[in-house]
Amino acid sequence: xxxxxxxxxxxxxxxxxSQADTLSLHYCHEQAILKSPEQQQLTWLESLKALQVSNLxxxxxxxWQVILQATYQSDAVTFNPGIxxxxxxxxxxxxxxxxxxxxxxxxxxxxxxSEIVTQELNIQTQQQQVQVNLYQIKExxxxxxxxxxxxxxxxxxxxxxxxxxxxxxxxxIRSKVAxxxxxxxxxxxxxIEILKVKQQITQISYEKQSMLKMLAKWTEDPKVPEAxxxxxxxxxxxxxxxxxxxxxxxxxxxxxxxxxxSKKKRMTLQxxxxxxxxxxxxIGQPNPLNFFETEFEPxxxxxxxxxxxxxxxxxxxxxxxxLSLQQQIVLSEQExxxxxxxxxxxxxxxxxxxxxxxxxxxxxxxxxxxxQVNTSASQLANGVITSTGYITELNRQTAxxxxxxIHEIQQVQTLVNQLTKQGKF
Numbered sequence: 443x444x445x446x447x448x449x450x451x452x453x454x455x456x457x458x459x460s461q462a463d464t465l466s467l468h469y470c471h472e473q474a475i476l477k478s479p480e481q482q483q484l485t486w487l488e489s490l491k492a493l494q495v496s497n498l499x500x501x502x503x504x505x506w507q508v509i510l511q512a513t514y515q516s517d518a519v520t521f522n523p524g525i526x527x528x529x530x531x532x533x534x535x536x537x538x539x540x541x542x543x544x545x546x547x548x549x550x551x552x553x554x555x556s557e558i559v560t561q562e563l564n565i566q567t568q569q570q571q572v573q574v575n576l577y578q579i580k581e582x583x584x585x586x587x588x589x590x591x592x593x594x595x596x597x598x599x600x601x602x603x604x605x606x607x608x609x610x611x612x613x614x615i616r617s618k619v620a621x622x623x624x625x626x627x628x629x630x631x632x633x634i635e636i637l638k639v640k641q642q643i644t645q646i647s648y649e650k651q652s653m654l655k656m657l658a659k660w661t662e663d664p665k666v667p668e669a670x671x672x673x674x675x676x677x678x679x680x681x682x683x684x685x686x687x688x689x690x691x692x693x694x695x696x697x698x699x700x701x702x703x704s705k706k707k708r709m710t711l712q713x714x715x716x717x718x719x720x721x722x723x724x725i726g727q728p729n730p731l732n733f734f735e736t737e738f739e740p741x742x743x744x745x746x747x748x749x750x751x752x753x754x755x756x757x758x759x760x761x762x763x764x765l766s767l768q769q770q771i772v773l774s775e776q777e778x779x780x781x782x783x784x785x786x787x788x789x790x791x792x793x794x795x796x797x798x799x800x801x802x803x804x805x806x807x808x809x810x811x812x813x814q815v816n817t818s819a820s821q822l823a824n825g826v827i828t829s830t831g832y833i834t835e836l837n838r839q840t841a842x843x844x845x846x847x848i849h850e851i852q853q854v855q856t857l858v859n860q861l862t863k864q865g866k867f
Contacts, residue, residue: 465669467858470583473661475576483572491565498558502547509541509724519733533733541724548746551714560708563701570694577690580862583660588855590653591671595847597646600639604840608636611832614823624825631829635836676857676867683787685780688865695776699769706765709758715750783863790860797853804846811839 475481514536521531547554612632618624651667658666721744729735731743818835821827861867 463668463670465666465671467584467587467672467674470587470657470661470666471580473663474579474583477660477662478576478579480572480575484569487565487569487572491562494561494565495558498554498561501554505545507541507543507545509539509543511537511539511541513537531734531736533728534736537727538738539724539726539730541722541726543720543722545718545720545747547716547718549715549717551711551716553708553711553714553716556704556708556711560701560704563697563704567694567697567701570690570697573690574694577865579660580867581859583657584855584858584862586653586657586660587671588851588858590650590657591673592848592851593646593650593653594671595851596844597643597650599843599847600643600646600840603843604836605636605639605643607836608632608639611819611822612636615829618823625828628822628829631833635829635833673851673854674858676854676861678853678857683784683791683860684864685783685787686864686866689783689863690865691779692776695772695779698772702765702769702772706762709761709765712754712758713752715748718747718749720745720747787860787863790856790863794853794856794860797849797856800849801846801853804842804849808839808842808846811835811842815839 516535518533518535519531520533612629615624615629615632619626619629654667654669658664721742723740723742724730725738725740727736727738729739729741731741732739815832815835818827818832822829822832858867
């Protein structure tokens, strides 16, 4: 039983290690977006929205105010009736007052509710702009990832196919040179070519590491430079060239229109009256409501207040017209985005058709060139040609294979670019 557990644990460890050594484009997208400094803005904007909406909703609560006032005035009201047995009244020049006032909104025509909706849409629009900025990171990651992938596969081809073929051929030639069947110059030619291939592999390896290090910076994952990139799986039939509403820009345009429309509605509601109930409880010397009471006396006041601004001298209409013009600007920006995206998708579609044709012809050329390499290898072994002739044919085959490999990866890259531009990847 213990042995079984150890074996299972070892298999799981190997599986985890294998997964850790590979890198997918989806992972790079997710990590680059997640680790972007702009990502934090989404959280901050959400907190900002909550704070602003909470403050606006406080307007529905009673508004309390405490007023303490002390004044001295140069003149004051005096009243002397001139009637015996009736005292005159003299309002003191130093006056004191303390009040607690309350105001409660009863009706505002929906202005506060509209203000809350407008504020929420404003923050949502800013959040969506951040999403647009984050989505553009995908296009940068696509370029880096596929550049590194092409270099990785080229390095593999040179190591596993070309270098191995040359080393095997060199071993065979050396034995014939030792037996006096072939000249040493043939072996020397192959050794020189092996050094050239190794030099090419070194150059490609450094270029690949440069790309992977940039990916590591974007993803903030130090393991990226040591990972093996995997080719994304996409359907080769994905050739639609129409814009798709999944792009975050379209959601941004929609939110911008909704935000401007909510401002228009709020402007219309400005014509509605406001109704408040209010009250004041205080103590003063003299009583501000009864100057006959010149000592400290309590007082109170309650009432209803209606405020209404029926005339704006055309300001409301001009602001409505201004908002309508802004909506037209947003619409024109969306139409321009549609046009540019359609042109870009058309270019990707044409590039895809070109790559398909190139791949087909390159496969045919490789098939024919392999026969040439096999023939020249046989001729070299029999001393009919020198190593130079064989190397020429092998290099031609290698060039075809590298081009085929590049074009096959570029075909997937073009499809991924299409899907990314449509918001589907």
